[in-house]
Amino acid sequence: MSDPLRLGVAGLGTVGIGTVKIIQRHADLIARRAGRPVTITAVSARDRTKNRDADLSGFAWEEDAVALARRDDVDVFVELMGGADGVALAATKAAIDTGKDVVTANKAMLALHGQALAEAAEAKGHVIRFEAAVAGGIPVVKALTEGLAGNEIRRVMGVMNGTCNYILTRMEDAGLPYDTVFEEARQLGYLEADPNLDVGGIDAGHKLSLLASIAFGTRVAFDAVELEGIGRVSIDDIRRAADMGYRIKLLGVAQMTGRGLEQRMSPCLVPAESPLGQLQGGTNMVVIEGDSVGQIVLRGAGAGEGPTASAVMSDVIEIARGSRISTFGQPATALADPVPARATAPASYYLRMGLADKPGALAKVATVLGDEGISIDRMRQYGHADTSAPVLIVTHRTTREAVDHALARLPATGVVMGEPVALRIEAV
Amino acid sequence: MSDPLRLGVAGLGTVGIGTVKIIQRHADLIARRAGRPVTITAVSARDRTKNRDADLSGFAWEEDAVALARRDDVDVFVELMGGADGVALAATKAAIDTGKDVVTANKAMLALHGQALAEAAEAKGHVIRFEAAVAGGIPVVKALTEGLAGNEIRRVMGVMNGTCNYILTRMEDAGLPYDTVFEEARQLGYLEADPNLDVGGIDAGHKLSLLASIAFGTRVAFDAVELEGIGRVSIDDIRRAADMGYRIKLLGVAQMTGRGLEQRMSPCLVPAESPLGQLQGGTNMVVIEGDSVGQIVLRGAGAGEGPTASAVMSDVIEIARGSRISTFGQPATALADPVPARATAPASYYLRMGLADKPGALAKVATVLGDEGISIDRMRQYGHADTSAPVLIVTHRTTREAVDHALARLPATGVVMGEPVALRIEAV
Numbered sequence: 001m002s003d004p005l006r007l008g009v010a011g012l013g014t015v016g017i018g019t020v021k022i023i024q025r026h027a028d029l030i031a032r033r034a035g036r037p038v039t040i041t042a043v044s045a046r047d048r049t050k051n052r053d054a055d056l057s058g059f060a061w062e063e064d065a066v067a068l069a070r071r072d073d074v075d076v077f078v079e080l081m082g083g084a085d086g087v088a089l090a091a092t093k094a095a096i097d098t099g100k101d102v103v104t105a106n107k108a109m110l111a112l113h114g115q116a117l118a119e120a121a122e123a124k125g126h127v128i129r130f131e132a133a134v135a136g137g138i139p140v141v142k143a144l145t146e147g148l149a150g151n152e153i154r155r156v157m158g159v160m161n162g163t164c165n166y167i168l169t170r171m172e173d174a175g176l177p178y179d180t181v182f183e184e185a186r187q188l189g190y191l192e193a194d195p196n197l198d199v200g201g202i203d204a205g206h207k208l209s210l211l212a213s214i215a216f217g218t219r220v221a222f223d224a225v226e227l228e229g230i231g232r233v234s235i236d237d238i239r240r241a242a243d244m245g246y247r248i249k250l251l252g253v254a255q256m257t258g259r260g261l262e263q264r265m266s267p268c269l270v271p272a273e274s275p276l277g278q279l280q281g282g283t284n285m286v287v288i289e290g291d292s293v294g295q296i297v298l299r300g301a302g303a304g305e306g307p308t309a310s311a312v313m314s315d316v317i318e319i320a321r322g323s324r325i326s327t328f329g330q331p332a333t334a335l336a337d338p339v340p341a342r343a344t345a346p347a348s349y350y351l352r353m354g355l356a357d358k359p360g361a362l363a364k365v366a367t368v369l370g371d372e373g374i375s376i377d378r379m380r381q382y383g384h385a386d387t388s389a390p391v392l393i394v395t396h397r398t399t400r401e402a403v404d405h406a407l408a409r410l411p412a413t414g415v416v417m418g419e420p421v422a423l424r425i426e427a428v
Numbered sequence: 429m430s431d432p433l434r435l436g437v438a439g440l441g442t443v444g445i446g447t448v449k450i451i452q453r454h455a456d457l458i459a460r461r462a463g464r465p466v467t468i469t470a471v472s473a474r475d476r477t478k479n480r481d482a483d484l485s486g487f488a489w490e491e492d493a494v495a496l497a498r499r500d501d502v503d504v505f506v507e508l509m510g511g512a513d514g515v516a517l518a519a520t521k522a523a524i525d526t527g528k529d530v531v532t533a534n535k536a537m538l539a540l541h542g543q544a545l546a547e548a549a550e551a552k553g554h555v556i557r558f559e560a561a562v563a564g565g566i567p568v569v570k571a572l573t574e575g576l577a578g579n580e581i582r583r584v585m586g587v588m589n590g591t592c593n594y595i596l597t598r599m600e601d602a603g604l605p606y607d608t609v610f611e612e613a614r615q616l617g618y619l620e621a622d623p624n625l626d627v628g629g630i631d632a633g634h635k636l637s638l639l640a641s642i643a644f645g646t647r648v649a650f651d652a653v654e655l656e657g658i659g660r661v662s663i664d665d666i667r668r669a670a671d672m673g674y675r676i677k678l679l680g681v682a683q684m685t686g687r688g689l690e691q692r693m694s695p696c697l698v699p700a701e702s703p704l705g706q707l708q709g710g711t712n713m714v715v716i717e718g719d720s721v722g723q724i725v726l727r728g729a730g731a732g733e734g735p736t737a738s739a740v741m742s743d744v745i746e747i748a749r750g751s752r753i754s755t756f757g758q759p760a761t762a763l764a765d766p767v768p769a770r771a772t773a774p775a776s777y778y779l780r781m782g783l784a785d786k787p788g789a790l791a792k793v794a795t796v797l798g799d800e801g802i803s804i805d806r807m808r809q810y811g812h813a814d815t816s817a818p819v820l821i822v823t824h825r826t827t828r829e830a831v832d833h834a835l836a837r838l839p840a841t842g843v844v845m846g847e848p849v850a851l852r853i854e855a856v
Contacts, residue, residue, distance in 0.1 A: 022578050022720055032645065032758045033577050131575070137721035139575025146574075147559070147567025149461050150450050150741025217460065275727065278706065292450055292734035292741075293565035299703065299725040306720035313578025313720075323751050330460045 004037040005320040006073055008100075010065040010091055011080035012045035012052055015105055015132065018309030019078065020054045030313070034320035044068040069095035076101045076319055078312065080132075084108035096121045096128075103315040105132035105308060111206035111222040114213070118332035128327045129315035134207040135160050135284040137307025138300040139314060144214045144288060145329040151290025153215035155255040157428065161204040162282030162302040163190045164230050164250040168267075169280045172238045172247070178231065190282075200229035201250060201265040208252035211286070212263050214329045216256050217336060221263070224340035228266035232421060237352060240392050241269050241423075244378065246350070247277040251426055260339030269350050269425040275299070276428050287428065343400035348377060348425040351395065351403075353410065354388035354417035355381070361415035362391070368413060372406040374398045388417040394425070432465040433748040434501055436528075438493040438519055439508035440473035440480055443533055443560065446737030447506065448482045458741070462748035472496040497523035504529045504747055506740065508560075512536035524549045524556075531743040533560035533736060539634035539650040542641070546760035556755045557743035562635040563588050563712045565735025566728040567742060572642045572716060573757040579718025581643035583683040585856065589632040590710030590730040591618045592658050592678040596695075597708045600666045600675070606659065618710075628657035629678060629693040636680035639714070640691050642757045644684050645764060649691070652768035656694035660849060665780060668820050669697050669851075672806065674778070675705040679854055688769030697778050697853040703727070704856050715856065771828035776805060776853040779823065779831075781838065782816035782845035783809070789843035790819070796841060800834040802826045816845040822853065 007023075009016055023030065023038055031037045042060035044067075062068035069077045069091040077095030079102060081088040088109055095102050102121065104110065110117070110130055121128050131141045135158065144156070159165050163185060170181045182199065185191050190198075197203045209222040230250050241248050246269035254263045270276045275297045279285050284302030289295050301307035318325075328335060355361045362381070369376065378394040395403075403422050410416045435451075437444055451458065451466055459465045470488035472495075490496040497505045497519040505523030507530060509516040516537055523530050530549065532538065538545070538558055549556050559569045563586065572584070587593050591613060598609045610627065613619050618626075625631045637650040658678050669676050674697035682691045698704045703725045707713050712730030717723050729735035746753075756763060783789045790809070797804065806822040823831075831850050838844045 018720070026578065026580060029580060029645075030578065032762055035754075035759075137576075138724060139571050142570060142575045143567050146746060147570045147742050148565075148738060149745040150454065150458065150738050152454060152457060217457075273706075275703070275706070278701075278703075290738060292446070293738035294729045294732075294735055296566060297725075297727040299727075301722045304722075307722055310576060310578050310718060310721035314575050317577040318574060321751075321753055323749075323753075325749055325751075326463075331463075334460055 002036040004039045006041045006075045008068045008074035009043045009078045014305045015308045016080040017054045018305035019312045034317045041073045065091035066094045070098045079104040084112045102128040107133040107206040111209050114220045118327035132308050132311035136302040137310045138298045140286045154289040156211045156215045157253045158286035160207045163198040166282045201227045205265040212254035218338035219335045225263040247272045257344050259344045260341030262341045274428045346397040349395045350423045351393040353420035355391045356415040357387050364413040368409045372402045430464040432467045434469045434503045436496045436502035437471045437506045442733045443736045444508040445482050446733035447740045462745045469501045493519035494522045498526050507532040512540045530556040535561040535634040539637050542648045546755035559743050560736045560739035564730040565738045566726045568714045582717040584639045584643045585681045586714035588635045591626040594710045629655045633693040640682035646766035647763045653691040675700045685772045687772045688767030690769045702856045774825040777823045778851045779821040781848035783819045784843040792841040796837050800830045
């Protein structure tokens, strides 16, 4: 058996402690699978005095993650601090500079700095692995980078923020409005300190941009992800979508079209009977479509101590085994600059609006849609108690551009009350 | 870019031709991802004159797969002939003897000879990869061997024979009896030449034994898989299981219990609403449960040209990238000899029997069950036109041993007509 692989673990929150516990609990199992022991040399965290659910007495303690990253007795820097910049980034750079491999769960850092970090690491012959950064315990980075490497990828989709999926399914199950469930989620500790990272789709958008880079061989382009959060999804939308056989999910979709790379993270309708539609609560799901393999669906826990630490350990064991794969599946310098395209792939749309209770109101709306080349598949008008009638329209396949043009013209009809909602119906 | 990786492809059936086509279609993509070109040096198949859907003119032709395997200008022997023994085995041994890596889709060969082949390859520092042997395009071997390598695996389950799942879902959807749908499947070309490989659970059992070896670090023990085919599943069973919220699947389950390694491939009831219960038609699904990751579900096409060739290419690209993982995730010589255990994990069971239309008949059955410590959760007696009343019983959790004892005692009651059916209800 070879020399141990020596880790420096920066960040002792949930994931860091979970990683320490796996290494302590399964030392023999890991050594057999990795072909060599995996040990922890040193750890660091903000607060040394905090009571933690693991025995850290065998590890050196570093106050400073950068110092940890520079230690000569560390082979792999395991970055579990989080944060796109600051000490996580500084320490990761220090690790690369001093010739370490890196394992990280930091989707924000990679979404913003992944290209530069990967280039720096690869120039020195080192690797950065990030299975834990996307969809928790689901081995989706590995599936895309390695398991489906013989495919031209057509589309990658996923529900990758468990908190948003919890909120949307809880709204449906309990019939509660968004604000109430949002508050519940906050009190349960499900939300990030800045909740917009979750409900604004930013966290899931980071993840999508990383998968898109692998899938399409393009540089990570988080700033080109169209982001729309779940804050405008109403309990009425959820109920009415259900009436028509759909569920609403915060769905990430990346696909390469004739016009460029499309990356969207937005509330979408999916068939209630589809695997994505069936997904309840905090579970994550990623769907990958390749030209040879067809559709592969991966499902599992997207967060939590055990699942995320499982993903960290997968990367650590791969490094111990000698796997030297490029961060994004091909050399970072070979990644193309993507041309961003806005939702050019046609789809059906769900439109909801309040219609003034006047003769000819519906005709005016239908005329606007028709002018934009949008044809109506199904329409429902619901009973109402006030002067505004809720109207739902499911369109035939059209473009986002046509929908946006139509939405922009609706106020001028004088019959649409408030702001209409348009949600894409993703064919899954 | 490094030297090309040179393949010798033996077997030009569906999967072989699929592999050739991917290499021809995606030469550049593969070279970027693998870090080097992947080329085919030579091919072999039984019949050179057969019209095939690919241009083979650039490859040397070998009449004999063994000669192909021995060629000096081949780095990786790609075995896509099938068959547990015979030329596939001889050629694979020749490839190992002459220092090649091996990629194979041959579950039967590995289930019977995997241990010896892996030991031989590893002694020479070579690898055998077999992603295509299990669940077609789903990267499940990789998920288990690498993606979840930090976990102690608790249970591996799966629907891994698309033909059986097609038959069972078609029976339910069309309300047709087994024999009729079996004949349909035969005419559609879905069945192996020896259909018992499919409907007897043998093919799926091969796959399960390979996954169990990786999951539990044990030598492949196909002969210890309890096999029960789908031939005794009646349309009545399917309907009545559905009445109670279940679907019947040919489900493989491997788990390590206190008494040893349990491997079963048998028709089981699973909740209709579970991912396994929702699986329709020829699609495959594998469920992996680990101590840290919880439950991971993988779903995709389990057969067919594109999906299976996608899995072959995943292995080829991993070898091109320099990955040198052991066949079963740890050195073959380190694998333990498993102690086989028969269905010791307790479960609920579904029992169906015909009951004589006599006073006290049900009491006699209930007494037998009670004597064996089996308590009844739900019971239904159906209306009937003849002297035998169909009775269904769902038990509380009990052991297979107790169920078998009870079944053996039922004939002596004189009230049970024909042979009772007992199907496990797998908690998923």
